[in-house]
Amino acid sequence: GDSVTQMEGPVTLSEEAFLTINCTYTATGYPSLFWYVQYPGEGLQLLLKATKADDKGSNKGFEATYRKETTSFHLEKGSVQVSDSAVYFCALKHNQGGKLIFGQGTELSVKP
Amino acid sequence: GAGVSQSPSNKVTEKGKDVELRCDPISGHTALYWYRQSLGQGLEFLIYFQGNSAPDKSGLPSDRFSAERTGGSVSTLTIQRTQQEDSAVYLCASSPDSSYNEQFFGPGTRLTVL
Numbered sequence: 377g378d379s380v381t382q383m384e385g386p387v388t389l390s391e392e393a394f395l396t397i398n399c400t401y402t403a404t405g406y407p408s409l410f411w412y413v414q415y416p417g418e419g420l421q422l423l424l425k426a427t428k429a430d431d432k433g434s435n436k437g438f439e440a441t442y443r444k445e446t447t448s449f450h451l452e453k454g455s456v457q458v459s460d461s462a463v464y465f466c467a468l469k470h471n472q473g474g475k476l477i478f479g480q481g482t483e484l485s486v487k488p
Numbered sequence: 489g490a491g492v493s494q495s496p497s498n499k500v501t502e503k504g505k506d507v508e509l510r511c512d513p514i515s516g517h518t519a520l521y522w523y524r525q526s527l528g529q530g531l532e533f534l535i536y537f538q539g540n541s542a543p544d545k546s547g548l549p550s551d552r553f554s555a556e557r558t559g560g561s562v563s564t565l566t567i568q569r570t571q572q573e574d575s576a577v578y579l580c581a582s583s584p585d586s587s588y589n590e591q592f593f594g595p596g597t598r599l600t601v602l
Binding site: 419420427475481 | 579596
């Protein structure tokens with residue numbers, strides 16, 4: 377079946393450091409890919425998405441590129457801030473099906 | 489406008505009791521999803537509704553779990569004869585329809601089974 381694998385956390389970085397959170401997927405067909413974020417004490421919210429190969433999703437300085445050849449959707453940010461501390465989830469969804477399939481989540485902690 | 493709301497926000501129950509969790513989707517959203525977030529299992533899909541019907545209920549872990557949606561709006565997730573392994577945060581999400589990419593999540597119900 378379809379699945380998503382993320383790098384394990386927690387990830388601890390200093391402010392202004394470069395961030396990469398790896399995400400790979402296994403799926404039939406061509407799913408859409410997502411990064412969701414869960415800030416402390418808040419609900420899950422969409423950070424960015426890409427719906428086809430080579431698409432780049434971006435938001436709030438975060439980017440991820442849909443790589444079909446490597447079945448990956450790695451999340452990157454050039455300079456993290458303390459306010460980026462959260463749990464990040466990679467997910468996939470088939471266009472014709474409703475459900476999101478999530479990775480295990482990666483906790484990010486950014487220290488000043 | 490109002491987002492997805494869930495009630496109660498916290499529920500503590502004793503093993504063997506039944507519980508009902510409620511979800512109010514965003515007005516006009518025809519698709520509604522239930523997920524479960526637990527330490528050992530991460531974020532798991534349970535069931536989704538398009539209107540009042542459930543095209544995919546493949547994630548329900550056992551026949552103790554059921555869900556319904558009436559009037560194309562509010563949904564109730566019922567867990568019968570709760571077990572300790574049912575302890576988790578139950579998340580509800582909605583979207584304009586099931587083909588729409590973004591799902592909008594509620595704050596969740598934290599269920600603790602003693």
